[in-house]
Amino acid sequence: MKDEIVELWLVRHGETTYNAARRIAGWCDPPLTDLGREQAAAVGPKLDGTAFASVWSSDLQRAVETSRLAWGQAVPDPRIRECNFGIYEGLRFDEVDAADATVFMGFREFHMPEGDSHGSFLARIGGFVDELPPGRHLLFVHGGVIRILAQDLGVDRFVPTGSVVGVDWTNRKLLFVNEPDAAES
Secondary structure: OHHHOEEEEEEEOOOEHHHHOOEOOOOOOOOEOHHHHHHHHHHHHHHOOOOOOEEEEEOOHHHHHHHHHHOOOOEEEHHHOOOOOHHHOOOEHHHOOHHHHHHHHHOOOOEOOOOOEHHHHHHHHHHHHHOOOOEEEEEEEOHHHHHHHHHHHOOOOOOOOOOEEEEEOOOOEEEEEEOOOOOOO
């Protein structure tokens, strides 16, 4: 029965100053850019008329502000923060050790020095999701959170900022991927 499944609608926050500068944000908390605020507002109509059992966001401001602009107040929770990139927080992508970058972009058996490993990140995110009761839940989160939840369901990449991804978590099925149009980004 559909009412007994856990369905996730995962919204990636709008573009931040770090996204625009190709910097790694992770647990850093850069603000949304003007484009990021536009992307967040553009998510709103995609959610109109949809009932949610709960609405959550990462406690980082880029997710909180995206929620506010797209939906309204969400319950912030640090368990659904982005991956902790450890020593690479704040660096540009071209400043990351090439071997670590290759492993991380594969997004399977990574371990960020002084940060998360694939296992710790999956345990944190999966633990949060596994506590959700049956119903449709809206989560304002980050690219890594979406990827770790959907990578074995057909989205094994980082979706663009402002994307919405639907997942039937109970049956481990991808429901939809809604990425911003080129005109929106």
